[in-house]
Amino acid sequence: MIAESTEWFAELRDVHVARGEAVVLHGIDLAIKRGEHAVILGPNGCGKSSLIKVLTCECYPLAREGSWVRIFGRERWAVEELRKRLGVVSAELPGPSTAHTPGRDAVVSGFFASATLWPHLVVTREMRERAAEAMSLMEATHLSEKPVGEMSAGESRRIMIARALVHRPEMLLLDEPSNALDLRAQRELRETLRRLTQQGTGLLLVTHHLPDVLPEIDRVILMREGRVAADGTKRELLTAERLGKLFGRPLDVVEREEYFHALA
Numbered sequence: 551m552i553a554e555s556t557e558w559f560a561e562l563r564d565v566h567v568a569r570g571e572a573v574v575l576h577g578i579d580l581a582i583k584r585g586e587h588a589v590i591l592g593p594n595g596c597g598k599s600s601l602i603k604v605l606t607c608e609c610y611p612l613a614r615e616g617s618w619v620r621i622f623g624r625e626r627w628a629v630e631e632l633r634k635r636l637g638v639v640s641a642e643l644p645g646p647s648t649a650h651t652p653g654r655d656a657v658v659s660g661f662f663a664s665a666t667l668w669p670h671l672v673v674t675r676e677m678r679e680r681a682a683e684a685m686s687l688m689e690a691t692h693l694s695e696k697p698v699g700e701m702s703a704g705e706s707r708r709i710m711i712a713r714a715l716v717h718r719p720e721m722l723l724l725d726e727p728s729n730a731l732d733l734r735a736q737r738e739l740r741e742t743l744r745r746l747t748q749q750g751t752g753l754l755l756v757t758h759h760l761p762d763v764l765p766e767i768d769r770v771i772l773m774r775e776g777r778v779a780a781d782g783t784k785r786e787l788l789t790a791e792r793l794g795k796l797f798g799r800p801l802d803v804v805e806r807e808e809y810f811h812a813l814a
Contacts (some may be wrong), residue, residue, distance in 0.1 A: 637714030649699030704735025
């Protein structure tokens, strides 16, 4: 049995993943350190969602000699145990089971990986305190009593991130964090994520929006057609030539206030 790594969050070697009859990831080699700030950037359909499922142990690669995936140094995890160390925020807004749940209870439900606080769940004082801490960190304390279904997209995204933080995870994975948010909510969310990175939370963003790349993120992993197309620094990869090739159209890239923007 391989001992847990003290350095790496994720290590992938020659990973191929099939969804149904189609192979959607091809020969992925990738290593991400604990506490690292990185972004996986690519167009829709490039394999980002499948890679997320590999990183969260929701799917496993095809069995091939010399191919493996290790998360925090281990090749097998119970998902509920992994979620205590890896906070995950999906691109989708909360579902109907969460709609009538007050913000505070939605955050506490992160301890149980449940959609809401069902009657049989036992909530401790420590859980309540940790939820309050996470909501304060996300500047969402004012949403404690508000039902999630009555929140704006930006408010509910804050609650879902606080929910992912209740275990004080070593890494936070966000899938398309700015989806469904207006411009003001996008800016507020990015400022909050910057504070998290500055306080030491490891962050892996998965996105196709260039402005999601925070100033604190230096490593960029480009994906196209189920493969890692490039892996390097922002200065190396966030160029008009590189991104135009990645997204299949001519682009201009500008930098404003430490953020990059693509202009078609």
